[in-house]
Amino acid sequence: MTGARIRCEGSANLDSVTNADLHCHSTISDGLLAPGEVVRRAHGNGVDLLALTDHDEIGGLDEARSVAAELGLRFINGVEISVSWGDDTTVHIVALDIDPRHPALIAGLAQVRSGRDQRAVQMGAELDKVGIHGAHQGALRYVGNPALVSRSHFARYIVEAGHAKDVKTVFDHWLAKGKPGYVAHSWATLSQALSWIHGAGGLAVVAHPGRYRLSNKELRRLLVQFRDLGGQGIEVLSGSHSDEEVSEFARYAREFGFLASRASDFHGPGESRIDLGKLPQLPADLTPVWQKFRG
Ligand code: AMP
Ligand code: MN
Ligand code: MN
Ligand code: MN
Numbered sequence: 001m002t003g004a005r006i007r008c009e010g011s012a013n014l015d016s017v018t019n020a021d022l023h024c025h026s027t028i029s030d031g032l033l034a035p036g037e038v039v040r041r042a043h044g045n046g047v048d049l050l051a052l053t054d055h056d057e058i059g060g061l062d063e064a065r066s067v068a069a070e071l072g073l074r075f076i077n078g079v080e081i082s083v084s085w086g087d088d089t090t091v092h093i094v095a096l097d098i099d100p101r102h103p104a105l106i107a108g109l110a111q112v113r114s115g116r117d118q119r120a121v122q123m124g125a126e127l128d129k130v131g132i133h134g135a136h137q138g139a140l141r142y143v144g145n146p147a148l149v150s151r152s153h154f155a156r157y158i159v160e161a162g163h164a165k166d167v168k169t170v171f172d173h174w175l176a177k178g179k180p181g182y183v184a185h186s187w188a189t190l191s192q193a194l195s196w197i198h199g200a201g202g203l204a205v206v207a208h209p210g211r212y213r214l215s216n217k218e219l220r221r222l223l224v225q226f227r228d229l230g231g232q233g234i235e236v237l238s239g240s241h242s243d244e245e246v247s248e249f250a251r252y253a254r255e256f257g258f259l260a261s262r263a264s265d266f267h268g269p270g271e272s273r274i275d276l277g278k279l280p281q282l283p284a285d286l287t288p289v290w291q292k293f294r295g
Contacts, residue, residue, distance in 0.1 A: 013074070014290050019277050020049040022076065022289065023094055023207065023235065023263030027144045028060035029080075030152035032268025035060035036067040038276070043071045045277035049290055051078035051096055056112045057148055058100045076293060079105075080207055081196070082112055082187035085222060088177075089212060090185075093193045093226075094235070094263070097293045098202035108196040112188050113147050119185050120149045127154070127174060127181040132163055135181070151175045152267065167271055177213075190222075194229040203292060205233035205261045209252070210245040223256055233259035233289045237282060239274035240265060250283045260286035 025031030026038045033041065035052060042050045050073060052064045058079050068075035078096050085091045098105060124136025138157030143149045155170040164170045174181040188196075197204045206226060214222065223234075234256075235241075236249045253260045260282050266272045282288055 014049070014293055017049045017074075017288075017290055019046050020262050020288065020290050021047045021264050021266070021277050021279070022049070022051040022078065022096060022205075022261050023053045023080065023238070024050070024266040024276060025054055025080075025268075026052060026060045026064070028057050029054035029148050030143075030150045030267060032271060035064040038266070039064050039067040039071065039073060039075070042276040043068075043073045045275060047073065047277035049074045049076065050276075051076040051094075053078035053080040053094050053096075055080050055092075055148065055150065056082055056109050057145070058098075058106075058109065059145075061100050076290075077202075079109065081109070081193040083190050083193050084185070084187045085190050085225075086218065088184050089214065089218075090177075090187060091190070091212060091222065092207035093190070093197070093231075094205040094207045094261070095193075095197040095200070095202045096205060096233075096261075096289060098197060098200040100200070102196075102200035105196045105200040108188065108192060115185065116147060116149055119183050120154075122183045123151075123154060123181050126183060127158075130174070130180045132158060132161070132174065132181070134161075151181075154181065190225060191229055194226075194231055198230055201294075203233055203259070203289060204231045205235060205259070205263075205289060206231065207235055207263070208238040208240045208265060209234060209249055210238065210241045223252060223258075227256050227258070231258075232292070233261050235263045236260040236286060237262040237279045238265055239263070239272055239279070246280075250286060253286050259289040259292060261289045 026035040081093045083091045127135040139153040142153040142156045155167040158170045266276045
């Protein structure tokens with residue numbers, strides 16, 4: 001854990017947090033709002049501690065931080081890192097309270113981003129075979145930075161082209177693992193992601209653990225590996241968790257001694273099940289991850 005910083009316990013500032021939202025996206029990756037607009041919306045919704053966590057990219061943090069400062073909203077640097085784990089399972093690890101200038105983190109994220117463009121070409125070719133034409137060019141119309149073209153951008157184009165009524169339907173039919181437009185990809189390893197995060201002085205959090213379609217045994221194996229690599233937190237509250245999943249992941253947090261995060265995973269109005277700052281409160285006995293942020 002080179003470069004890891006000493007964390008103050010229970011800073012007075014952070015004890016007063018009542019509406020943290022520690023996972024969301026902007027147009028820097030696959031969100032629909034610019035970084036500053038995300039911050040304004042969060043503030044309008046009553047968020048008092050916000051992390052922007054674009055996929056594999058920290059380019060939105062400066063804008064977000066400066067708008068947050070104007071509004072008096074407390075802001076935390078974040079990023080959501082794509083990881084390949086086990087037998088072709090993509091897992092997302094959210095990095096919180098990182099130093100975005102840390103060279104190993106910057107180089108690592110650049111490595112993870114590379115290859116998205118080639119994957120997108122392949123996705124376009126596979127979709128073409130099942131009658132969805134022009135998807136690669138179409139997806140590129142929705143992306144700010146072509147190096148970050150994602151399945152979300154394909155999904156938006158496929159809806160626009162009239163093949164499906166919404167983005168969720170596109171994933172169910174074409175883009176989820178096992179569907180015709182899914183192209184496997186090698187992201188970072190779990191160990192790389194954690195070493196970058198810890199090197200940058202941050203905290204590592206398992207994003208939306210309910211989304212991975214892992215058996216209980218596999219999920220447990222993931223959490224054991226994550227903990228053994230020094231991983232600290234888990235999203236107990238996530239925009240993609242049912243009430244049962246919230247209880248389930250609260251139990252895992254207790255068992256593994258993980259810090260608990262509150263994380264809408266907001267991507268944009270109309271596309272996300274839960275808006276910024278609209279999640280319920282964490283179970284009272286869990287330790288919120290923000291208590292370990294550098295005060
Ligand atoms: P990628 O990194 O290109 O594989 O794209 C992953 C992104 O697709 C995630 O970050 C989500 O924003 C989005 N996504 C994945 N699965 C679904 C789904 N079932 N419904 C809607 N969006 C999804
Ligand atoms: Mn996304
Ligand atoms: Mn994710
Ligand atoms: Mn996300």
